[in-house]
Amino acid sequence: MQQADFADLDAFTAVARARGFRAAAGPRNVSASSLSEAVRRLETRLGVRLLNRTTRSVTPTEAGQRLLERLSPALSDVALALDEVNAFRDSPTGTLRLNVPVVTAKVTLPRLIPKFLAQNPGVAVEIVADDSFIDVLAAGFDAGVRYDERLDKDMIAVPLSGPQRFVIVGAPAYFAAHGRPTHPREVLDHACIRHRFASGASYPWEFEKDGEVIRLNPPGRLTTTDSDLKLAACEAGVGLLATFEDFAAESIAAGRLETVLADWLPPFSGPYLYYPSRRHMPAPLRAFVDFVKAERGA
Known part of the structure; x- marks a missing residue:
């Protein structure tokens, strides 16, 4: 497979999961137009429409859905393989993408992120402050932050702070x-x-x-x-x-x-960092989880 082919497949997967070009572009730090061009290029090469596009939504066609279902495990395996190599470095490299509530960005993260970056010079952090409770994993984020009542049961949750009021x-x-x-x-x-x-x-x-x-x-x-x-x-x-x-x-x-x-007004549990339950995690996320646990004394 040519490098361009892989990049176009990756772009299609991101857009199909996020259900939108703009939603997929933000976490990846690319333009929506570049993702649109990549998907068009892939559709031309395959000779089949993969996405239905309207002014309000982007959804996979039947062919696109089948391709997405087959691609997702393969692309995840590629990402895990690269992260296993990353684990052999003296310190992790890569980008950590987080989706967090606005209050967490204002109150909790300012005391954590500068210290984490200082300890992990090879890691870049992208944070989107958003109160809309999107599917952060489908939108291309590595992890999200939510409060206890909003946590999905199949996620691993790590407290970011003590009780709040x-x-x-x-x-x-x-x-x-x-x-x-x-x-x-x-x-x-x-x-x-x-x-x-x-x-x-x-x-x-x-x-x-x-x-x-x-x-x-x-x-x-x-x-x-x-x-x-x-x-x-x-x-x-x-x-x-x-x-x-x-x-x-x-x-x-x-x-x-x-x-x-x-x-x-009694105290309640503070925010939790949450991510999917899986054996291998991206190296930047693993570093952040370890850092948060050390800060909390876990």
Whole structure:
């Protein structure tokens, strides 16, 4: 097989798994047009259409699906063979591709990634901060980060941090003007700042105390996907905000925000690095897993 043939097969596999040229291009650090050209070249060589393309979706044809099913194990074997050679190096080389929630990129990874890169000079890291809960493996990532309730059961999960907490915060001026809620249900009488995920979902605020669980959907005076905007609006007195304690820690310490209902907000498990259960892992991922475990004292 010529080198160009292998590259085109690899491009087709990436696009078919990700169900899109742009989705496949990002993790591979190439342009969507280059992947499109590679697939067209392969289709011309084989004389059969492999992908159905519309303005909204890219899906394999019947022939494309059959080719994908046969190619995937073979390409995985090639990748594993190269990684076995990589294991003989003094330090791993290659690229680690991670898909993580936005809050993990802002709160947890800044203390981990610089140290990991310093210890592994041959590894490059690509991180996409994304709250849409895509199939990260199909999209070409080596691993992802999720919270406990979002983990697939057939994945290996390694904790990235200790327990975390949500807090309800507001500006001192807001509390002076509107008072402080002393029970979760009183939140419904306040202006609130809500988060909207890329999927369009806006999850309820959850409180728990002495076995009682209360879930509320307070009215949103401001709703946004941007965490920085939420925090700035809360500091400006727009309303109450439910957010990660670590994300608001600096504002709380500086007195720009104050917490309420702390006894209704117990800690919960922090984020987990997750990846498929398999005997061989890409060398950069293995290095990162070992690094995370060492940092956590596992």
